Amino acid sequence: MKLSACLFVTASIALAPLCSFAANWWEEMDYGRFLSASFNDTDNKTTLTGAERIATNKGIGVKLGHDGNAGFIFDTELLRATGAWTGGWLKLKGVVFDGGHGPNPSAPANAQIYFGTHVNTPGWSKGDSFQDPRPLPKGPRKADVKPGDPFFADVPFGPLPREWAKYRGLYLSGDRVVFAYTVGEASLLESDDLETAGDEALITRTFNVTAPGTASSLLVADAPEGVTPSIEGDHAVFCNDAKNADDRTVVRVIGAPADAKLVVDGTRVTLKLPPFAAGQKFKVAFAHGTAADLAKLTDAVKAAAQPADLQPLTHGGAPHWTETVKTKGTLGTSEGGFPYVVDNVSAPLDNPYKSKIRIAGLDFFKDGRIAFSTWSGDVWIGKGIDDKLENIEWKRYATGIFHALGLRIVDDQIYVLGRDQITRLHDLNNDGEADFYENFNNDVQVTPGFHEFTFGLETDSKGNFYFIKGGPVNPGGRGWGPLSDHNGCMFKVSGNGQKFEVFATGVRAPNGIGVGPNDEITTGDNQGTWVPVDYIQYVKQGDFIEVPDLSHRVPVPTAYAPHLCWVPYDWDNSNGDQVWVTSDKWGPLKGSMLYLSYGKSSLFGVLQESIGDVRQGGVFKFPLKFETGICRARFNPADGQLYVAGLKGWQTNAAKDGAIERVRYTGKPVTVENELHITDKGITIRFTNEVETSSASDAGNYAIEQYNYRWTSAYGSAEYKVSAPEQKGHDKLEIKSVTVAPDKKSVFLEVPGLQPVMQMKIKMNIKAADGTAIPEGIGNTINVVPPDAQRGSNFTSSR
Template sequence: MLRFSRTILGVASVGALSVASLFMAGNSDFRKVVTTQPDSLILGDFVESDFPFISTSIDGRKLGSGFPKENEAARTLAIRLSDSAYVAFDTDLLRWSVAWTRQFMPMHLMAQVSYSDFFNKSNKLATIGGVPQLATGSYAGWVALKGNPATFEVGAPKRDWMPLPAEEARWNGIYTYGDKVVLNYTVGQTPVMELPGSTSFSGQTAFTRTFRIGPSADVLGLVLAEVPNAKKVEQNARFAYIYQGANQDTVTAIGLAGKGTKLMTPSVSDKGHLKVRVAPSSQSTEATLLIWKGPVRLIKQFEKAAKATKITLPDVQKGGPAYWKQDVVTQGVIAPDTAAFVTDKVTLPLPNPWKRNVRVADVSFFKDGRAAVITFEGDVWLIDGIDRSLQNVKWRRFASGMHETMSIEVVTDTVYVFGREGIVRLHDLNRDGVADYYENFSNVMSQSPEGREWAGDLVHAPDGSFYVAKGGSLSNGPGMTPQVAKGFRQGSKHNGVILRISADGREAEVIATGLRGPYLGINPETGVLTASDQQGNFVPSTPIYLIKKGDYYGVSPTAHGQENPEITPPLTWIPHHIDQSSISQAWVTSNKMGPLSGNLVHYSFGRPGLFRVLIDSTSQGVQGGVSIIHADYPAPTSKGATNPVDGQLYAAGFNLWGSNSKGLSALLRLRYTGKPSYMVNGFEVGKQGIVLSFDSELDPAVASNPDNFKVKRYNYKRTEEYGSGHYKLDGSTGEETMYVSAAYVSPDRKKVLLLVPEMKEVMQMEVDYQLKAKDGHKVDDQFWFTINHLDELSPAKYGFEKVDYNLLTALREPATEKAKEVASVEKGRQVFQKTACAGCHSEGTRTKGMYGPPFQNLYGAKRPLEDGTTVVADDNYIRESILNPSAKIVKGYNPEMPSFQGILSDTDIDSFILFVKSLEKK
């Protein structure tokens, strides 16, 4: 057993230390490792043997007859105590959920199963892998008692997935110190530091809990274990025993060790709770408790071991030794300046000395241009050397062990991370380049263990507060809470909501509800808050919202008690085939991004890629639209930020769910080259038509030809089904092609007025245009937008002259009858690509990374269904699967495909069937 010479009392929080000096020259402890991207990646285990904890949920409901039945926790620290002893500490309830021996935990959670099996989404509930020894139920592990009671009662099980009220007890954080950790929390007003451990005697394992308890005016109560099948109880001033088993030959025992235990009294409740009462004291107290389960015949040896045990806490507030002592150096790839915006690749540190996967989920920047990234496996890496050439990019591991982390913010050069454990503030106490203290900045948001109740997003507001987005508790996972609607489980009270977290992290306020899988963006100067949501049940297509307090966005399972609330429309919808899986937004906060400077940018996981978001303000409200920022995106783009030094926009992302990209992960720099941009940079819609503004001057002869513009519109239907087809304004299926009566070009040649008859509010409009710029560049692109409100247009303010509104009611030339389309394999292949089928289905036999079944050899095959029946994949089956995909669900797959009702024509569907037939293996 390790011995430490000094002890120290922890406090609830430590001052935020800057990490600005972490890359100082002359730090001899760190060595450089130069790496390049390999063709294949050899990874170590998700759980690293030289790091003492991981954050995880735990399902301890089936440990056996001698353990509590109600024992589940969403936020625990799974701590290695020795080579074969472990404990899961519940940070919400400050209890040892379960302690066990032999094997650690099977890697069942999403980040774990996909760590080396990159597209594996078959997550299960987290369980222990060895033999349980001790456990408590889902109630408070500590309690502060007023007065001077001789004993105390254990509280009722807590099922709200919330931490204990801060005035009762609060989790403060975890210190790392070599192979040890020290837990820091407060019980009532009393600070407590705890060193969990284990010791061996006579071939047995006893668990140790060494405390440093601050001065306390209150009696403190501690629950150490619950043994429901107790047969006999014994206790004295130093030991307490619960005998169990048919022959009472097994015992669960607690023993007091050390001088500080004179304030402690062990006891056993009539329900089998092993407890300790801690008397008030005006001074700090250090004490160790031993807890053991084993054969009765070894009780004397246990008592001897307890009396001999002497453990002191390490001086953790000065920091511990660095876990990772090497910088990994990579060389980035600079894109040629072929367009206005290109993507440079900041090469990831793969391979690295720890054989660690690096799936970057988010990036944030220090004031000096260094970056911090968070990975889905729970690691923080710090990056230096982000210059124009990217030829000497230094990566350093800074922190690890966190739970499905997808968001990072650097605030005044201090790193904040949002994962399922809450918002963690990281501290490098001894300035050796590695975090030593993982402070609980905020855990006031509820969190269930449901597989899709993501800690989705975190953004920092100008007033010092934070906003977080919580994923809805979707039912496509193993499930721990009841199903409440199609596609949804109950989850916690904050699933599917956006919360404002106070600047001190201690309070949460619900801002918006009714979301399925929200992600955020915030203007760091004005505080304007935006969000996207994930298409699925109750969400007909991808929306972008302008968030206002009190808004409800239409997902009834996450309305959280509101009765028939009014649904707030989005700023804009985006069609499924354009962005089938949206993530966050970011504002370009520099003036170095050319026409994108000051703009809002939307990140698409599914496409992948970035969109420019435009806003049209009317007298009644706002509406928005998007255009694609064309560039090379080799992996999903999830989140990003503007670098304050080079002024460019960065994007981080990793692959796991359905995406058109097959790259595993990337950190990209969207760089402005100075070349002309031809994107739409503004729009206005009104009763007479549409005004589009462009970054570059247009050829007026081409832009004034209305035949070069194709306009259509359609609505979606919000139902409990997954996604939506397209519907005309009268409710029938399909899309309406709009007639463009005329096109006018403004004097500055950067704006076009389209006269469009019968403009109305509609959920989705699309404008396809085939134009030419003044410099001769062909401009073939699209713009998608939503009309929430219609005012009269004022063309004169843009300089349009002699606009003939009579053309809006003029008789139209009869349309030339189109030649009837003929179904073909090639057209079916185009449908497969255009409608984003390729993001979920393979045209070969691949299943990894695919949400839906593969198409090769599909036609004519027997398909096993979830209801136990089978069906032959013939023309009728494929057609039904396209128009009503939830009618028949193939076994092993989730109902996560939208209907293409009103989107694909009969010829499109016939062509698709021919395409599937053509994929038969020759």
């Protein structure tokens, strides 16, 4: 096969692109030398039958050759060479690219496929066995349930047991990607490349053994069903295309250890190796063409270069992203005297790499520099984040991460949450770019479902990491695709990355979580199947949260624990993070929880009270405007202000594809709601500052309505009257009187007959003592209505 020019195949557009770039921006973007993703095979088959080739749930698609006109996919769970080809890099399709709800990237349709391997086969044997040791997901299969009911996949998910093999990460040096992993006790480096011998293109896999171990066999290739490879002297030959009997691939090992040999077992070609010895170097070379080319292909693999020393590639190479991007932010102005304003930090939306800047994670270094990650897989670092924002400089730091929807900096080291793993990034040569993408933990299971995103990397005071994963939502949003053991779960990972555990279960599409100053764990969720509307929930280890289909419990739960509050649908239809105010420089709200709305691009304050062991509360909206669907938030240790970031990727009212904005306290008096208390006598609302008595004491400036939802497998819920549970609508409550407290910092609304209710709205049209407006409403939930006489003994405010 002669080298061909780089060919990129245009992906079909399943949905209108959610972007401001030109059509097919996803093909114009420079992703770097590799891209992590779930991959389909060239016939768009996924990984759910076990027979596919060139498909994987957790793969890394590497550009081969200096011009990137060939591709190779490495499976990081099975340490398996999924497949390799010439004729272009990847066909980019799916929700993060063209918006398609279902497909995943694959080799280009017209690629010349050199080899493939079966999707559920380890890349290295344990002893003589290539049998997949991973258990099937626990739960009913499709054949055992009624149509439309949830079912679990018929194939295993997750990485191999550590004692069998373990992916350690990848090194990036120039055009070369070097994979590091263990096979048993042995440690290996592998780098794959496009080489030439004469005028033939060879795809090669080079191996270096850096630590010894017991013998194992390498999975070389799986020929199509019905094809029997042959061993011809020192090389193997097989047809790799079941539709073309004239197709031929020739495989040979260069520098093979003594006693190593190619073996054919049915349709499979393996390389049987003696025990690994440190310092061993060998290479497997593949040539591809037709039966008529067989002699030339054989000569080409025999002429392949000797295996290279990969160690020099593990120390970092020359930087790839040498052009930085300089931007100038803009400072916000106060509207109506509100003491918080929104500054635009000016992310590098226009950049020389045509990188799509949809921001899905951010955090700060100790010196105030900022790092953010994007849905398309980038990590950028910015400096110059000061009071004026006039000289911001951005440097692209890392690329190719699988849906990088969370980022955390610990001890000034960046950890990125991808759909496949938590990656710890290392700059080995201090040139401002990541050279080693370390697999910190990849125990989370991934299916090829388009919507099962993984969100929100957070840490507690002990150094444990937390993140959360949605379910494989069907196109259209109702019901599920085949499930794994980890769909709809929150996870906890130890600070050293070695221990992974399911922390809680039963969430649908939770775009963000929170960890409070006292290690409080919270989540929200997005309206849909079993989720009437968005909510805020405190989570304890072992909890079932909301969605019984994703509870992973027998029997299936028939009730859920009370949420802190439901959030009215017209206020928020898609949640983001929860974040606690930890700064002394952000006004009087220290210790309060904030809640982000991605769907409505809004910021909310959270009001809380605990009655015995039951929490309840509500939210009020900050009267601020944001440019994108905010979903991540951090307080900057340098200036003490709140920074929020987000994207426009799925349904949202956002105006921009991505943005970073600073919510800055101006120093003016703050008068907002900060406590909410319920008794059988009525409702007490406390404020951070004095209210203006005349407006606050007028009952005509208040209105209360309430309603319930239905917890069913339907998508969301209508709103139903409390007074007539079968009738849609709201009940209005009478406010008999209003009393302003002597300190003018709270009001009591006399509302007799209160009862538990899922959703209440309290509308207010009152002013602060200085004449500024107060946020005009509270959306809250009542789980318990205690006697007023108990207020002094068992009421606590959880700000």
